């Protein structure tokens with residue numbers, strides 16, 4: 001288990017069991033702490049679990065002293081409150097900082113500069129809620145590379161992920177007896193912008209749940225969050241799909257994140273789970289909601305025992321105690337990003353002259369001929385070479401549109417770079433867009449080195465992420481990084497999926 005908690009797409013069963021084991025062990029500690037400050041009372045939010053073996057025990061935790069900073073740059077009641085309570089239950093003295101009071105919020109300081117101030121003051125655990133996606137991951141990596149021994153906990157980053165909510169949801173499912181292989185879970189609400197949905201689904205993957213999806217108002221679950229799931233039903237607004245589920249997980253519509261908020265009132269009016277709905281739901285089911293609720297849960301089921309929303313909120317305390325305790329007792333640096341080696345698939349030396357008449361443009365004296373580009377792709381690749389600084393403006397880079405390719409009976413583009421050999425990195429990137437491309441280095445001594453590359457596995461520092469909320473669009477020190485999979489580029493920080501030509505071509 002890494003000490004920083006940043007959120008990720010997949011967990012192994014082993015990782016999930018480790019998370020659960022730690023969180024379970026904190027439940028009796030949190031109950032004891034509650035009793036101590038509430039005249040011996042048992043926490044009402046988990047009254048239904050009072051007889052569970054999980055809530056009793058006589059465990060104490062010795063937490064080494066550490067400076068816990070809880071920085072809340074977006075609205076928060078439950079998350080901020082339970083992190084604070086969790087730290088206090090462990091005998092720590094957390095500092096809670098809200099948006100308006102930060103240099104980030106009022107003075108336009110960069111995320112990294114702002115965060116570093118807490119490191120200078122000796123922060124050991126940095127808990128961050130932010131609208132900037134990928135920011136916790138970026139800060140964890142960057143601050144650690146700057147030499148700070150810091151554990152970063154993502155308390156929700158924009159519409160991306162909310163891993164600690166996913167973990168407390170997991171604990172709620174476990175304590176409710178619903179966490180089973182092949183369980184049926186139905187998720188209704190804002191599946192597009194609801195980060196808690198993204199996180200609960202990733203943490204549940206090892207249980208291979210049958211998932212029914214009921215997006216509200218077109219707010220559908222998108223890739224990569226839906227990848228690898230067993231989706232057995234999916235229909236906009238059809239609450240009927242939730243009726244045969246063991247677990248119904250509802251969320252509010254994230255009005256703030258919707259570009260055109262006019263739909264909001266309609267959406268909130270239409271989809272309401274009420275008593276009539278619950279009466280038809282599967283016997284023994286539970287209804288979960290990360291809170292806050294809006295119209296999607298009616299007042300009449302607010303106190304229904306099937307609704308475990310308050311239990312979820314309370315279980316955030318022991319779950320977060322576990323996170324803080326681990327961070328305070330073990331320091332493990334975050335896993336870095338590997339750029340991946342460039343792989344040359346073939347390399348041969350041949351005479352440089354092409355047979356007369358077969359090409360409509362001449363080969364340069366010394367330089368690179370990029371051959372076998374799909375017809376029409378030349379301009380985009382030319383733009384890429386210029387953007388990357390791999391060719392300078394004095395070099396002429398003609399694209400010969402639609403050259404007849406001898407022996408292939410098709411049209412192709414060719415690019416000639418005068419005076420320079422383009423790098424292997426450029427070759428691998430060009431191959432991403434043009435899988436048949438050959439890169440020919442013409443040395444000027446009559447010999448040509450013809451190379452084919454494996455397509456690049458990543459694209460770093462070249463293209464801008466199209467998600468305006470991505471950290472790379474908010475901090476100049478956040479280098480853009482994309483992982484390439486199935487002809488798509490996934491932003492390493494915010495996981496937004498891009499179509500390759502659209503990303504590279506711009």
Ligand code: NCD
Nearest residue numbers: 078079156196252290291292
């Ligand atoms: C959620 C969040 O902030 O993403 N709330 C929470 O942390 N309990 C869900 C929401 O705000 O709708």
